[in-house]
Amino acid sequence: MSSTEQGTSSAAPAEPTTAPESAAAPEVPESFYYVHGKDKVVHKVSAGALQHSALIHGMISNLGYTEEQAKANPFPFENIDGDILQMVVDWCNQHKGKPTPPEDTNLPKQKEKLFDLVLAVNYLEIKELLTYCCKQVAMMVKGKSPEEIREIWMIPTDAEDEAAEKEAKKRAGKEAAGETAAAAGDAK
Template sequence: MQTPDIGNVSLICKDGVTIEVPRDIAEKSRLIKNLLHDLGPVATPIPLPSVDSTILIEVFKWAFHHRFDPPPMTEEEMASAFRNGRSLRRLDDISSWDHDFCQVDQATLFNIIVVANYLDIPALLDLTTKSVATMITGKTPEQLRLTFNIPSDLAPDEEDSIQRDNQWIGN
């Protein structure tokens, strides 16, 4: 059996595509980092049965761009920052590169969120959920339904009745 290349990690996606990436890029994922730590060097691709290759490629584009970023804050560091009045969840602190990265169709963005959560990549999860939060901010319920293709669960006459009964709220 061949000795695996310690510098690269092979991952096999649910669609059968094998992706090889530098270990430091793969280890942006806490899941993969923990797997590699627990298993040691692996000669076969690590299966990712819940991840489509097209989304994983996008995730690794992001990881490659952020290759030299400092590690994310620990929960203790975040708690300390919060106690000291520092805001950690600003919606406007997204770099132009990250903003452009998130400018994908809704389905792709939501799939990136799911994969970032599955692979445990907090910084990417934070970025993509901030992107969704900016899509929501300042929208009416009707605009949200249109943006996210959410059908109204009320009949038109029920909606009209609620609007009439609650007209005073908007004034």
């Protein structure tokens, strides 16, 4: 199943099968689970595709999540943007049950998206996709000078870091002072 159904969690249309676990006999029709990201858009993913994610696979097999429960409560991933989750789900569907190729060229080229994807993939523990993403991130700086690397990876200089640290300390100090003042006010 390569389609990803979109809609609100309550209106998620689905044809849940009786097989609760992927470990069941292969003749049994495939089971489906539902996930949603920050934008609450629900994606329908087959159990086979979800095998890629160690996190979701662990949740399904260890917590004994049944199909009905899964339908009522889609896996919530509040820390992952909708479009990134879509990308991950698409990848999982494409590579369902297939040996993964050594190179994957369909990864996003914009660095913000790629970093988002890396964080999401790392969270969902999709090992193969993480390997590709890391290679892609490494390729960004291949043969670049320190200044170029700093620009590409958006790394602050040591001076900027120190300034940021000082500001943070100042802010923390102010907050602490505010709190003590408020506490004193309360006491009065």
